Amino acid sequence: MTFKIVNMGMNHESAPVELRERMASDRESTALALSYMRESEWIREGLFLFTCNRVEAVYTTDNPSQAKDSMLSILSRIGNIPEEDFISNIYIYEDAQAVKHIFKVAASIDSMVVGEPQILGQIKDAYYNAAVNEKTSGVILNRLMHRAFHVAKRVKTETGISESAVSISSTAVELAKKIFYGLEGRKVLLIGAGDMAELAARHLMGNGVKTLIVANRSFEKAVQVADMFKGKAVFFEEIGSYLLEVDIVITSTASMDFVVTRELVGNCLRKRRNRPLFFIDIAVPRDVEPSVNDLENIYVYDIDDLKEIVKENTEQRKEEALKAERIVQEEVIRFEKWLKSLDVVPTIVSLKNKIESLRKAEMKKSISSLGDLTPSQIKGIEALTISLSDKIINDLIRVLKSKADRSSKDVYLDTTRELFNLDPDNNEGK
Amino acid sequence: MADIFYKTALFLVFVSTAGFIIYIIVQQKRFFRWAYISLLVGFIFHTLFLAHQYYALGTAPVIDLKSSLSFFSWCIIGVYLIFQLRFGLMVLGSFVAPLAALLMITSVAIPAGELTVQEPMLKSVWLTIHVGTIFIGDGVFAITFMAAIMYLIQERGIKKKTRGAFYSRLPSLETLDAINHYSLICGFPFLTIGIITGAIYAQYVLGSYWRWDPKEVWSLITWLSYAVLLHERLAVGWRGRRAALMSIFCFCILLFTFIGGSLWLSDYHSFENLGGWIG
Numbered sequence: 001m002t003f004k005i006v007n008m009g010m011n012h013e014s015a016p017v018e019l020r021e022r023m024a025s026d027r028e029s030t031a032l033a034l035s036y037m038r039e040s041e042w043i044r045e046g047l048f049l050f051t052c053n054r055v056e057a058v059y060t061t062d063n064p065s066q067a068k069d070s071m072l073s074i075l076s077r078i079g080n081i082p083e084e085d086f087i088s089n090i091y092i093y094e095d096a097q098a099v100k101h102i103f104k105v106a107a108s109i110d111s112m113v114v115g116e117p118q119i120l121g122q123i124k125d126a127y128y129n130a131a132v133n134e135k136t137s138g139v140i141l142n143r144l145m146h147r148a149f150h151v152a153k154r155v156k157t158e159t160g161i162s163e164s165a166v167s168i169s170s171t172a173v174e175l176a177k178k179i180f181y182g183l184e185g186r187k188v189l190l191i192g193a194g195d196m197a198e199l200a201a202r203h204l205m206g207n208g209v210k211t212l213i214v215a216n217r218s219f220e221k222a223v224q225v226a227d228m229f230k231g232k233a234v235f236f237e238e239i240g241s242y243l244l245e246v247d248i249v250i251t252s253t254a255s256m257d258f259v260v261t262r263e264l265v266g267n268c269l270r271k272r273r274n275r276p277l278f279f280i281d282i283a284v285p286r287d288v289e290p291s292v293n294d295l296e297n298i299y300v301y302d303i304d305d306l307k308e309i310v311k312e313n314t315e316q317r318k319e320e321a322l323k324a325e326r327i328v329q330e331e332v333i334r335f336e337k338w339l340k341s342l343d344v345v346p347t348i349v350s351l352k353n354k355i356e357s358l359r360k361a362e363m364k365k366s367i368s369s370l371g372d373l374t375p376s377q378i379k380g381i382e383a384l385t386i387s388l389s390d391k392i393i394n395d396l397i398r399v400l401k402s403k404a405d406r407s408s409k410d411v412y413l414d415t416t417r418e419l420f421n422l423d424p425d426n427n428e429g430k
Numbered sequence: 431m432a433d434i435f436y437k438t439a440l441f442l443v444f445v446s447t448a449g450f451i452i453y454i455i456v457q458q459k460r461f462f463r464w465a466y467i468s469l470l471v472g473f474i475f476h477t478l479f480l481a482h483q484y485y486a487l488g489t490a491p492v493i494d495l496k497s498s499l500s501f502f503s504w505c506i507i508g509v510y511l512i513f514q515l516r517f518g519l520m521v522l523g524s525f526v527a528p529l530a531a532l533l534m535i536t537s538v539a540i541p542a543g544e545l546t547v548q549e550p551m552l553k554s555v556w557l558t559i560h561v562g563t564i565f566i567g568d569g570v571f572a573i574t575f576m577a578a579i580m581y582l583i584q585e586r587g588i589k590k591k592t593r594g595a596f597y598s599r600l601p602s603l604e605t606l607d608a609i610n611h612y613s614l615i616c617g618f619p620f621l622t623i624g625i626i627t628g629a630i631y632a633q634y635v636l637g638s639y640w641r642w643d644p645k646e647v648w649s650l651i652t653w654l655s656y657a658v659l660l661h662e663r664l665a666v667g668w669r670g671r672r673a674a675l676m677s678i679f680c681f682c683i684l685l686f687t688f689i690g691g692s693l694w695l696s697d698y699h700s701f702e703n704l705g706g707w708i709g
Contacts, residue, residue, distance in 0.1 A: 157458065163598065178588060178597065181604035273667035276603060293589065297670045305591050 003044065004064050005140065005339075007098035008071050008090060009056035012112045015089035022228075023079040024050040030126065033057070034134040036074040042067035047145070049105075049126040051119065053112050058102060060140050061295075081153050099335050100143065103328045106148035107155035108162065114317050115162035120152045133252040143338065151331045158327060160234065161320040164313035168196060169203040171309045172280045172301070176204065176248055179278050179299060184208035189246040191215050191239060191260070192253030196282050200250050201229060213246065215239050217253070243268045243277070250280045251287035259287040265295055341404040347413050348397055350422045355389045432486070435479035436500070440534050442472030443507070447527040454524040454599055462520045469507060469527060476504050486494040490558040492565070495692065496540040502688075503560075509613075513573055517609060521599060525576040556631035560624055564649075567620030569655070570686060571690030574613040574676035575681035578674035585671055607669055610677060614663065618656055625649055645691030645699035652687050655680040 010020065023029070030048050037046035042063050057075070061067035072090075076083045093101045104110040108119050115123040127145040130137040137145070155161060163173040176183060186209045190201050193216055201212060212231030215238065216222035222233035234242060243249070243265065260279065274297050281288040281302040293300040324367055363385055367378065396416065403412045417423055449465025453655060480501065483491035490496040510526040513519075584600040587593045600606070628646075629639040659676045662668040668676070691699060 167472065175588070177602060178584070179603050181602050181608065270667070274669045276670065299588055301591070308591075309593075 003060050003062050003140075003143065004094050005058070005060050006064060006067065006071075007056060007058050007093045007097045007101050008068070008075075009049075009054060009101075010086070010089045010091065011054040011110065012057075014091055015086070019079075019081075019089060020053065020055065022081060023075070024052065029078050030129050031134060033074060033078050034130060034136045036077065037071075038134065038136050040067070040070040040074070042070050044341050045138040045141045047126060047130040047141050049123060051122045054105070054110075056102070057104060058098065058141060058144070060138075064094065096332055096336055100328060100332045102144065102148050103151045103331055104325075106152040107324055107328060109151070109155070109321055109324050109328065113166060113242050114321055115166075117162055120149070123148065123152075137146060140339075144335065146329060147335050149272060151328060154327050154331075155324040159320040159323040161324050162315055163320075164316055166310055166313050166317065168282070168303070169200040170248075170312060171306050171313070172200050173203050173207050175280075175299075175301060175309075176278055177207070180247060182208065185210050186248060187211040187213065187246040189213045189215065189239070189242055189249045190225065190231075191218075191236075191249065191251040191287065192255075192283065193221055194252040194282065197250050197252035198225070198228075200280060200282065204248065204250075206231065209248070212428055213242055217243070222283045235328055240264055240268070247276070248278045248280065249288075250282065252282040253287050254281070258289040260292065261289045262291045262295070265292050265298060269295060269297070282306075336404050340409070341401065344400045344404045344407065344413065347416055347422065351393060351396065351416065351420055354420060354422060355393055359385050359389045416427050431556045432465060432479055432482040434506075435475050435482065439472045439476035439479060440531075440538060442468045442475065443503075443527065443534055443683075446472060446523075447531040450524040450527045454521060457599065459520075462523070465523060465527065466520075469523070470511060473504070473511060475508050476500075476507070480504060484558075489553045490561050492557075492561045493552065495689075496537050496542060497691070499533045499537035499540075500697070501565055503530040503537070503567060505565045506530045506533070506572045509566070509569040509573055513609070513613070516661055517605075519601060519605065519609065519679075521575065521580075521601065522573070522609070525580060526573065527578065529572065533709040552705045554631065554635065556627060556634060560628040560631050562624075563620045563627060564624030567617045567624055568688065570613050570617030570620060571677075571681055571684055574610055574617060574677050577606050577613065578681075581610060581674040582671065585674075603670065607673070611663060611669070614656070614660060614677065618660055621656065625653060643699055645687065648683070648687035648691050652680065652684045655683050 013019070013184065032048055033048040034046060037043050037048070037057070037059060042061050043059045044061055046057065046059040049058075055075070057071055059071065067100070072083050072087070075081075075086065075090075079086070093314045101110070106120060108115050108117065111119055123145070127137070131142060131145075158375070173183075176186075180186060183204060186204075188201060188204055188209050188211065190197060190212060193214075203414065205212065212226070212229045214222045214226040214231050214233050215236050216225070216233075217236050218231065219235060221260065225231070226233040234394065243260075249260070251259060255348070261315050265277070276297045279288045279298070279300040281300060284303060286302050288300050289303070290300065290302075292298055363382065366381070367373070373381075402410060403409045446465045446469035449461050449468065450651065452460040453459075453465055480491060483497065487493075491502075492501050506526060507530045510523065510530075513522065580600055583596050584603055585605060587597045588603070628649075632641065633639045655676075659668075659673065659680055663673055663675070
């Protein structure tokens with residue numbers, strides 16, 4: 001290969017958040033970075049990715065050291081930071097390493113929260129900017145990015161890396177989805193207020209929950225929270241009657257006693273016609289009497305239960321990341337093979353062109369000397385010559401392709417070029 | 431010829447069972463697709479086999495244990511294929527296919543006897559309707575039973591907070607409860623019609639609607655158990671675990687009626703008296 005694929009960037013591990021923020025301060029940065037990259041004479045193809053956790057530049061170049069300098073100066077201009085202030089936070093990968101890194105980023109193995117799904121969308125946007133808006137990507141990067149999407153898809157379907165929830169609120173949502181047939185149109189009762197309870201409520205609403213009812217010892221606070229979620233505020237004393245109609249209850253009061261007792265819930269079972277009811281108790285000390293969980297069709301998860309699940313899932317994700325790593329490795333090898341096959345392409349093309357031009361010239365000569373021929377006869381001769389020339393070069397092409405990733409490739413290419421006289425100018429020079 | 435049909439069907443159901451088991455372990459959709467297609471093709475071969483038997487015997491092929499088991503598994507698979515279209519619940523196959531495969535291989539293991547139908551009363555269209563509706567009902571209740579087992583597994587995992595290997599593989603509790611409920615409502619009319627047509631058939635060939643034959647009594651007990659469950663669900667509002675346990679109990683009675691009633695207890699319902707060879 002005469003060119004190199006290079007990946008220069010910084011992520012949540014290599015750079016502090018202040019630095020990453022400065023780099024990605026502007027929405028227009030991507031377009032600007034891409035246009036700088038296009039201007040640079042050392043960079044052939046370029047692609048730029050900004051997210052809150054990382055900055056990644058990918059480019060191909062014939063001259064790695066010059067390209068590196070011009071890329072650093074681009075980053076410096078974009079972030080308006082002197083080079084020496086961020087040079088130690090930068091990582092640079094080349095060729096296989098670069099391909100591997102990009103694949104890992106796309107598959108969300110390199111993410112801060114391993115397996116989070118947003119990164120793939122961000123990478124697709126970055127690719128769209130490079131390929132369509134700024135037209136800075138070419139054959140190599142286009143192929144690289146398409147393979148990266150493919151890797152991401154494989155990792156998603158073949159490993160459990162993004163399967164299980166790794167936060168308290170997403171765990172609560174996941175559990176709710178295992179109890180209820182979808183969350184659309186469900187009613188949630190929020191008892192007490194607090195950041196984590198609100199986060200859980202927000203997560204549930206993001207998953208289709210329509211109605212939120214807020215109860216608080218201070219009615220004023222209840223109204224305030226209810227307004228935030230376009231919900232309904234009720235008196236604390238009304239909890240009992242609202243238990244009849246809701247599906248999910250989130251509790252997080254500062255109360256020292258149980259707010260939801262077994263008696264309170266037990267009384268509403270029959271009136272609810274045994275519909276399932278799910279309590280998410282985020283409060284410490286607990287708000288829901290533990291024995292409520294023993295009631296039929298009632299499920300209570302407290303903060304310790306949820307934390308336990310988060311812990312398990314995080315462990316599990318780490319294991320799955322190993323599987324994902326293997327998939328990435330596999331795909332890197334495949335991509336490299338493709339890259340190498342590019343080297344034999346020019347020879348194959350000129351071989352085909354040469355044979356085709358010979359065939360056409362000979363056809364022309366013969367047709368005029370053969371005299372009157374019917375169109376079907378001409379067609380027959382045409383077909384004969386085409387199939388003959390195809391048969392002659394087919395094996396040749398097959399051999400060249402099979403040598404594409406071998407070290408003996410150059411010998412085969414040179415021999416072919418010489419045998420078929422594909423570089424007439426050179427030979428005259430010799 | 432018929433033998434080849436059945437063997438092909440059996441082979442495909444086993445392939446399908448393997449596919450469904452792989453599917454529930456690795457959870458990749460392509461395995462489900464293979465499993466589903468082989469089950470469908472196997473079902474078609476099984477249908478050809480039954481059609482051939484019907485033609486050869488001149489009546490529904492249900493007069494000995496061997497052919498009854500084969501017919502029962504055919505009904506279960508048929509009902510499953512329909513439920514799959516209706517609910518699209520892929521994991522259900524991982525529970526139903528092994529059951530169907532088990533019944534089919536049991537049927538093969540029973541040595542084949544000389545099947546001849548001497549009594550002209552058995553060559554009646556009423557027999558086909560009577561047995562056909564009852565077996566379809568049984569097939570639907572097999573789905574009720576499987577959904578109940580799936581419900582109990584999933585419920586236990588969530589209630590005890592252990593979750594376990596099935597947690598991510600099984601659908602939500604409400605989905606499983608809905609399948610249990612829906613299949614109960616579907617199966618009950620078939621069982622009812624089956625018993626009524628049986629009574630009419632008895633009047634027609636034996637001269638009385640009801641003869642207190644042990645199988646008739648047990649069928650009535652089965653019917654009453656399901657009626658209680660249906661009543662509790664619709665009128666009292668039972669659901670979830672209690673309904674699941676009750677439907678498992680009902681299915682056990684159903685199986686006892688089917689096997690016990692045909693082999694050990696029965697009078698004129700027994701396979702021996704039907705002319706079949708009980709092995």
